[in-house]
Amino acid sequence: MKIIIVENAAVGSHKAYNLLVQGLQTQARVLGLATGSTPILLYQEMAQSKLDFSHITTINLDEYLGLGPNNPQSYHYFMKQHLFQFKSFSKNYLPNGLAPDINQELQRYDQVIADHPIAIQILGIGQNGHIGFNEPGTSFHSQTHCVTLSSSTRDANARFFPNKQAVPQKAISMGLFSIMQSQRIILMAWGKDKAEAVSQMINGPVTEKCPASILQKHPHTTVILDSAAAAKLN
Numbered sequence: 062m063k064i065i066i067v068e069n070a071a072v073g074s075h076k077a078y079n080l081l082v083q084g085l086q087t088q089a090r091v092l093g094l095a096t097g098s099t100p101i102l103l104y105q106e107m108a109q110s111k112l113d114f115s116h117i118t119t120i121n122l123d124e125y126l127g128l129g130p131n132n133p134q135s136y137h138y139f140m141k142q143h144l145f146q147f148k149s150f151s152k153n154y155l156p157n158g159l160a161p162d163i164n165q166e167l168q169r170y171d172q173v174i175a176d177h178p179i180a181i182q183i184l185g186i187g188q189n190g191h192i193g194f195n196e197p198g199t200s201f202h203s204q205t206h207c208v209t210l211s212s213s214t215r216d217a218n219a220r221f222f223p224n225k226q227a228v229p230q231k232a233i234s235m236g237l238f239s240i241m242q243s244q245r246i247i248l249m250a251w252g253k254d255k256a257e258a259v260s261q262m263i264n265g266p267v268t269e270k271c272p273a274s275i276l277q278k279h280p281h282t283t284v285i286l287d288s289a290a291a292a293k294l295n
């Protein structure tokens with residue numbers, strides 16, 4: 062893992078943007094994307110750039126079960142709001158939270174990932190060490206699967222909903238095995254609330270109790286932290 066510590070999220074997001082641009086100058090054609098507050102400044106920079114993404118395919122990590130693309134809390138909506146309304150891509154893939162047959166949807170998404178190997182995967186990290194919606198205890202061998210969200214993740218995400226009760230109980234997430242197949246990974250983390258998870262991810266044992274710890278075994282992962290998120294690193 063390469064660790065980059067910067068003073069704040071704006072500087073860190075700019076670093077991530079530069080890494081992305083560098084990657085896209087090579088043969089990279091498939092970008093893995095995350096939602097949540099962490100990548101917002103990166104997406105803003107992408108949206109305001111002159112870059113042409115029309116040959117790039119995107120594959121998002123996850124979507125809430127039961128939320129459709131027009132629901133402002135859905136990840137489809139989030140991506141449209143922060144990036145897709147400003148930039149055209151070759152194709153944008155997200156799990157379908159309204160799929161009538163969930164098992165079929167999980168298989169469809171695995172096929173999407175198999176057909177479009179991810180060159181650069183953008184990640185945030187949850188306070189409990191989750192990546193995507195792979196909560197503690199998720200198998201390192203997992204592919205796309207249906208997840209019951211932990212209470213702490215629903216607490217953390219309640220800020221985007223009227224209240225915690227409104228946060229869906231379930232989601233579809235790309236699995237840890239699939240994330241690990243990405244050629245390059247850029248994980249960003251901002252703020253003191255992430256400091257413990259970041260320390261476990263980098264210095265802790267590789268254990269399914271901290272899903273992000275598997276990234277210690279990934280050959281090309283760059284972790285970009287602000288000083289608050291890096292505070293518990295020795």
Ligand code: F6R
Pocket residue numbers: 094095096097098099100122123184185186187191192193194
């Ligand atoms: C969302 C996702 C999650 C978030 C994590 C951090 O697509 O994959 O793993 O990255 O929950 O969320 P924020 O960025 O809101 O702190």
